[in-house]
Amino acid sequence: MSTRIAFLKGHGTENDFVIVPDPENAIDLPPAAAAALCDRRAGIGADGLLHVVRSAAHPEARSMAAEAEWFMDYRNGDGSVAEMCGNGVRVFARYLQRAGLATEGDLAVATRGGVKTVHIAKNGDITVGMGRALLPEGDVSVSVGERSWPARNVNMGNPHAVAFVTDLDHAGDLFVPPPFEPAAAYPDGVNIEFVVDRGPGHVAMRVHERGSGETRSCGTGACAVAVATARRDGADPAVTGTPVTYTVDVPGGTLVITERPDGEIEMTGPAVIVAEGEFDADWMEGVLG
Numbered sequence: 001m002s003t004r005i006a007f008l009k010g011h012g013t014e015n016d017f018v019i020v021p022d023p024e025n026a027i028d029l030p031p032a033a034a035a036a037l038c039d040r041r042a043g044i045g046a047d048g049l050l051h052v053v054r055s056a057a058h059p060e061a062r063s064m065a066a067e068a069e070w071f072m073d074y075r076n077g078d079g080s081v082a083e084m085c086g087n088g089v090r091v092f093a094r095y096l097q098r099a100g101l102a103t104e105g106d107l108a109v110a111t112r113g114g115v116k117t118v119h120i121a122k123n124g125d126i127t128v129g130m131g132r133a134l135l136p137e138g139d140v141s142v143s144v145g146e147r148s149w150p151a152r153n154v155n156m157g158n159p160h161a162v163a164f165v166t167d168l169d170h171a172g173d174l175f176v177p178p179p180f181e182p183a184a185a186y187p188d189g190v191n192i193e194f195v196v197d198r199g200p201g202h203v204a205m206r207v208h209e210r211g212s213g214e215t216r217s218c219g220t221g222a223c224a225v226a227v228a229t230a231r232r233d234g235a236d237p238a239v240t241g242t243p244v245t246y247t248v249d250v251p252g253g254t255l256v257i258t259e260r261p262d263g264e265i266e267m268t269g270p271a272v273i274v275a276e277g278e279f280d281a282d283w284m285e286g287v288l289g
Contacts, residue, residue, distance in 0.1 A: 003281035007037070008095060009044065010273040012087035014216035014252025018046040019095050019273075025057040031079030036287040037279070038077040044279065047215045048085060049075040050092050055110045067115045068108035070096060076211030084113035084157040086219015090126040090271035093118045098273050113157030126271050130220065131157060132263040133227045142180045142192050144172040151180070151192070152228035156265075158210075159190045160224035164232065168196055171206045174214035193221045195229065203229055204249035216252030223265050226257035237261040 008019040051073035055061035061071035096102035117129035134155040151161040171194040226246040
């Protein structure tokens with residue numbers, strides 16, 4: 001009999017993930033395997049893959065093991081490795097709770113973007129401490145067809161370009177990465193957010209995620225959007241001493257982002273596990289050739 005490998009499927013504001021529990025890091029998941037699992041026609045289908053590993057068992061996370069028992073080994077939908085995924089962290093935490101490996105309250109999760117603090121609330125929402133935003137200097141622009149916009153360069157552990165537009169339809173189909181300039185600003189590619197105002201403290205966005213295309217939501221992107229919007233609105237909590245909060249509508253739901261005076265950013269939103277099952281290791285071997 002062939003080996004069966006357990007998986008789950010979950011989403012955070014419809015940013016969806018294949019979850020592969022692998023505490024001892026025993027399952028080989030090269031880029032082609034991750035991409036095959038995320039394929040929406042020939043695989044399970046997802047925007048990305050959450051490989052659940054004990055920090056002590058993964059070479060990239062051992063240095064964080066004293067702070068966080070679990071490491072989110074995250075892959076984009078094309079199989080490429082990513083530093084962080086905000087919606088992914090919430091779904092990762094929800095899986096740990098479902099598996100009896102975490103309870104309501106506070107939790108630390110190791111990621112390639114560092115250790116993230118997570119709070120699982122009684123009402124079901126999950127808040128993630130997303131760290132501080134970096135705002136690299138220099139002009140950046142993005143374009144779609146004949147239109148071009150200045151963009152705010154925001155780094156949330158992964159790179160973002162935030163462009164304010166008058167209509168989200170101006171972002172086009174987002175099947176392919178929108179061009180950006182200068183190329184040197186993002187040597188490894190970039191997540192691009194298009195943003196419109198909905199009201200005071202309230203914006204809506206669409207996003208092209210590097211390695212995944214347009215997704216229904218992007219947690220780090222929502223944080224980048226909130227920071228860029230606050231600066232556009234003349235609000236900097238480090239200067240005013242007052243937290244600033246934005247409601248960010250994404251195609252898959254709503255996230256609430258708060259930036260504190262110490263620069264720390266918190267993201268609150270839902271996370272849902274929708275299914276679990278098994279896939280055949282022989283199928284995976286066939287994919288890998």
